[in-house]
Amino acid sequence: MTDTAMGRVAEATPPGVARRIRGLSDRAIAWIFVAPTIFLLLAVNIFPLIWTIRLSFTNFRANRPNAEVESVGLRNYQRILTDADVWATMQATAHFLFWTLFFQVLLGFALAWLINRKFRHSDLWTTIIVLPMMLSPAVVGNFWTFLYQPQIGLFNYAVEFLTGVPATSFSMIGEVSLAPWAIVIVDTWMWTPFVMLICLAGLRSIPESIYEAAECDRASPWRQFWTITVPMVLPFLMLAVLFRGIENFKMFDLVVQLTGGGPGNTTTLTSIDLKREAFEKWRTGYSSAYAIVLFVTVFGLASIYVKALNKVKER
Amino acid sequence: MKTMPLLASSALVAALGAAEARAADLTLCWAAWDPANALIELSKDFEAQSGHKMSFEFVPWPNFADRMLNELNSGGQLCDLMIGDSQWIGLGAEAGHYVKLNDFFDANGIDMADFIPATVTGYAEWPKGTPNYWALPAFGDVVGWTYRKDWFEKPELQKEFSEKYGRDLAPPKTLEELKDIAEFFQEREIDGKTVYGAAIYTERGSEGITMGVTNALYNYGFQYGSPENPYELDGYVNSPGAVEGLEFYKALYDCCTPPGSSDWYMSEDIDAYKSGQVALQMNFAFIWPGVEADPNVGGGKSGYFANPAGPAGHFAQLGGQGISVVSYSDQQEAALEYIRWFAQPEVQKKWWSLGGYSALKAVVEDPGFATSQPYAQTFLDSMAIVKDFWAEPSYASLLLSMQDRVHKYVVAGQGTAQEALDGLVEDWTEVFEDDGKI
Amino acid sequence: MSFSITDPSPRQKAVAGALVIAYALITMLPLIWIVSTGFKSSADSIAYPPKIAFEPSLEGYVNLFTAQTRQTPEYLAENPPQTWYEEIVHEKGMVIAGPSRFGERFLNSVIIGFGSTFLSVFLGTLAAYAFSRYRIPLKDDLLFFILSTRMMPPIAVAIPIFLMFRNLGLSDTHLGMILLYTAVNLSLSVWLLKGFIDEIPREYEEAALIDGYTRFQAFRKVVLPQAATGIAATAIFCLIFSWNEYAFAVLLTSGTAQTAPPFIPTIIGVGGQDWPAVAAGATLFLLPVMVFTILLRKHLLRGITFGAVRK
Secondary structure, three states: OHHHHHHHHHHHOOHHHHHHOOOOOHHHHHHHHHHHHHHHHHHHHHHHHHHHHHHOOEOOOOOOOOOOOOEOOOHHHHHHHOOHHHHHHHHHHHHHHHHHHHHHHHHHHHHHHHHOOOOOOHHHHHHHHHHHHHOOHHHHHHHHHHHOOOOOOHHHHHHHHHHOOOHHHOOOOOOOOOHHHHHHHHHHHHHHHHHHHHHHHHHHOOOHHHHHHHHHOOOOHHHHHHHHHHHHHHHHHHHHHHHHHHHHHOOOHHHHHHOOOOOOOOOOOHHHHHHHHHHOOOOHHHHHHHHHHHHHHHHHHHHHHHHHHHHHHHO | OOHHHHHHHHHHHHHHHHHHHHOOEEEEEEEOOHHHHHHHHHHHHHHHHHOOEEEEEEEOHHHHHHHHHHHHHOOOOOOOEEEEEHHHHHHHHHOOOEOOOHHHHHHOOOOHHHEOHHHHHHHHEOOOOOOOEOOEEEEOOEEEEEEEHHHHOOHHHHHHHHHHHOOOOOOOOEHHHHHHHHHHHOOEEEOOEEEEEEEOOOOOOOOHHHHHHHHHHHHHOOOOOOOOOOOOOOOOOOOHHHHHHHHHHHHHHHHHOOOOOOOOOHHHHHHHHHOOOEEEEEEEHHHHHHHHHOOOOOOOOEEEEEOOEEOOEOOEEEOOEEEEEEOOOOOHHHHHHHHHHHOOHHHHHHHHHOOOOOOEHHHHOOOOHHHHOOOHHHHHHHHOOEEOOOOOOOHHHHHHHHHHHHHHHHOOOOOOHHHHHHHHHHHHHHHHHHOOOO | OOOOOOOOOHHHHHHHHHHHHHHHHHHHHHHHHHHHHOOOOHHHHOOOOOOOOOOOOOHHHHHHHEEEEEOOHHHHHHOOOOOHHHHHHHHOOEEEEEEOOHHHHHHHHHHHHHHHHHHHHHHHHHHHHHHHHOOOOOHHHHHHHHHHOOOOOHHHHHHHHHHHHHHHOOOOOHHHHHHHHHHHHHHHHHHHHHHHHHOOOHHHHHHHHHOOOOHHHHHHHHHHHHHHHHHHHHHHHHHHHHHHOOHHHHHHOOOOOOOHHHHHHHOEOOOOEOHHHHHHHHHHHHHHHHHHHHHOHHHHHHHOOOHHHOO
C-alpha cells in the first residue's frame, strides 16, 4: 500500500523542478527521505499489528510453544465483547479519560492565558510548571503511593491543613469512591503543563492586530475573548486533547504503580487488564483480540476527531 | 626421552584449556531483597573454591514473577540458576524450564530427607507428594507475625486489657484473640501518637492479598480441593468454614488496620511497623533479621509469633524458594556444581548466620538453633504448619482470579464472602478446564 | 479601568502573576517532597507524622549506588569503615558488597534515550521535509497513518515485538530499544516537524536552487538552520518519552539493556522499599532531561506551535 503511495509521491512531483536542479532527482529524494520512516513504522508497528490480528483468531499461548495452535474463529472477540469485566475496565478508562482531559484543558488553558499576560519572570515560572511532565510516569506513580499514605504522606496532611478534614480519616487509593479521582489528580498534576504549553503557543500565534482592530470596534474584552481568543486557540487545544487522549487511553505505567488496579477493579484500566491477560495469564490469542478491539476503538474515535479538527482548521 | 617434555607440555596445555572452559560465568536469578544480598556474600566462598564467577540478577518482588516467568517462557539464557518462587515448580517441571535433579542428587549423596519435609514438598517436588525433584530447598519462608513487645509490656495497657478481655495481653493463641488485640490497639494513643492494630497483606497487583487471606482461610476450613480429587473445588474452596474465614479477614481489615492500608504487601507493612504505626504486623519471616536490627523497633522491642490457630485448623502460608538449574542454560555442569556446594552443611550454617533461612535439618535441629536468634523458635514453629497455594503450571491464572475476587470483597467491599468464593470456584474451574485437567 | 488583552495593565499582570506563581508552588510541592526525601534517613522518610524539618543525610544516595549485606557485630568490629559512605552503611550494621545496578541502568537510559531521540528527530526531519515539499496524494491519510501508529497500546504490540526481537537477536539489546523508541516517537516527530517546515517559505529554497545549490545542499544549508527551533522542541518531546518509557522497558529488557524507569520504583532496602534511595534515583534521573529542557527552553514554545494548524 505504501509502495504505491510512495510511487505517487514521486509522480506527483512536477518534472519541471527536477529538471531545474542538479544532483539527485526529486523522485529519488522523496524516496530517500520517506523510506526509512515508513520502513521502520512498517517493521515495528504494522508487522506486529498484522501478526496480532492473525493470533487473535487462535488459542495460541506464548508460554506453551509446543501446544497445538487451533483456530477458534471469532470466539475470542465474542468473549471479549460479552465480558462484563471488560466493560467495567472500559468504563474505568472512560472516567479517567474524560476527567483528566477536562481538568487538564481547564487548568492548562487558564494557566496559558495568565502566563500570556507577560508578567515579570513569566518564563521562569513557566519552566518550573513544566517540570512534572519530565518525570517518569512509573516513578511518579510509585512515589504518589507514598504521598497518598494517610499516616506518612504529604497529600492527606495538605488536605487537612487546607480543609480541616483529618488526614487519617480518608484514603485516596483505598476507597472505592476516591481511587478513580486519585489517579485523575496525579495525571492532571503531571500533564497539565503539556496542555498549557500548546495553548500558550496558540495564544502567542494570534496576531495583535486582530485585537487592535476589535478594540477600535469597541468590542468588550469579554467579547474579544469569546470571538477571537477561544476560536483561534481551539485548533491548538484540540490537538493537545488528541495527544493527551491517545496517551491516556493507553495509560498503564502510572496507574499500575499507583493502585495496581485496586481497590477491587475500581482503577483497572483496559491496558492493565490487557497486560494481565497477555503477560500473566499468557492467553496470547485472547489478548491479541483484546488489543485489536482497543486499537479499533482508539482508531475510530481518533479519525472522527481528526476530521473535526480539520474542519475547525479550515474555518 | 625427547618426546616426554612435549607430551608433558601438551598435557599441560590440555589441562589449562580444560580449566579455562571450566571457569564459567554463572548468573543466578532471584528476587531483590535482603536474603539475596546475603547470598552474594555467601557465594564469594564458592567463587574462591571453584574458580567460577557468579553474577546476579535480582528482580524486586512486585515484578519478580512477571520478569522471570517471561524469561523462562521465552527460553531465555539469562539465568543459569533460578531461585524461583515455590508456586512455579509445576510450570518449571511441566514446561521443561527446570532440569530434573534426581540423578544428580543420587550421584552426589544429597538426600531430600535431610531437609525440612515441608520445604521439600513446597519447593522441590512436582507432582506434589512424589519423589521427583526439580529444585533444592534454598530459602525457607513462611508468613508469621511481629508484635511490639515494648507496648505489650506497658503495665497500664496490660491492666486495661485484662480487665476488658479477662486474659493477659500476650501473643494470641487464636485468630479471634489476634483480632481482639488489634482492636484494642486500634486508634490508641501511645507515646503521643495515634497507633493502629495490625498491618496485613492487602496488595492488589501481584500476590499480596492472597498470601495474607490464606492465613485466615486455611484455619477456618478452606481447602483447595477434595482430598480424593484435587480439582474438585465446589464445597471445599467455598465451604461454610472458608466463607467464615474470608469474613474474618474482612472484619480484621475493617476494624483494625491503619487507614490507607488498601494496597499493602511486604514493603508497606514493614514501613508501617517500623514507623510505629501498628502493634502487629503480618509478614514473611525473611524480614525478622531486619526488624531485630532496626534502631526504632529492634533490639528486644519486638517479638514474634506463628500464625495463630483458627476453629478448623492451624496453618500458615508458605513462602520461600528452591534453587533450580534452568534447562536453557549452556553451563548446567557449573550450575550443578553450585548446588552441590550450596547443599553442604557448613555452607548452610553460614547461610543461616548471614540471615538466610536454611531448610537443612542439620542446621535447624542443632540444639543451639532455637536460641540463636529471638525469632528462631517462631520460625521453626511456623515451618511446622505451612500450607502453600496452587503450584499448578497455570498458577498465575489461578492467582489472578483469587486476587481479583478477594480484593473486591475485602477491600472494595463489593458483594459477600459467599459470592466471592463461589466466583472463585467458577474461575478456577474454568482454568482447569482450559488446561484439560477436568 | 480599562482591560486590554494585548496590553495588560500592571494590576492585571500582578494578579495573573500571583495566580501562576500559586499554581507553580502547589505543583512543586510533590517534587520538593521527592527531592527532599532523597536527603532523609530511612527512618525520617517514613516518619509518622511526616517530618518537615529533618537532619540531612546522604544515606539514600549511598544506598542507591551500592549493594549492601548485613554482617555480624564481630565482623563489623573487625572491619572498621574506611570512608564516609562506608560509615553510613556501617552504622546500620551492614557492609558494602559492591556497586548497585543503578549506574548501569542510568547509562542504558542515556544511550537508549539520546540515541533514539537523535534517530527519531533525524528521520522525522527528512520525512517531514518530503511531506512538506512534495505534492503527495492522500497526504492527510498518510499522515494519519503515521499518527495512528501511536495509538496502539504498547502492551498490545508487545507480544509480537517480543517474539520478533528474540528471532532477530534484538531482545534486551540497546539497538532493539533504540529502534523501538524511534518508531514510537516518529509519529510525533513527523507531525511536529512537518508543521514547522511548512512555515519556512519555499522562496528561500528556490532562491538557493537558482544560485546553483542542489536539493540536498538547499535542504542542509537553508531548511535545516531555519528549522533548528522546531528540531530542538521535537527533540525535547522525544527525549521526554524515550527517557521515561516504562511498559516496553519492563517487558522487553532484563539484564543488559534495562533502563532506569523500571528499576527505580523497585529499589529495595532493608526489607521494605528504600524511599530515600528511590527519591534519590528519581531526582538524579530527572536532572539530565531537566537540563536539556532548560537549555532548549527558548525553542520549546516556538517549536510546539504545530505550524500545520494555521498558516
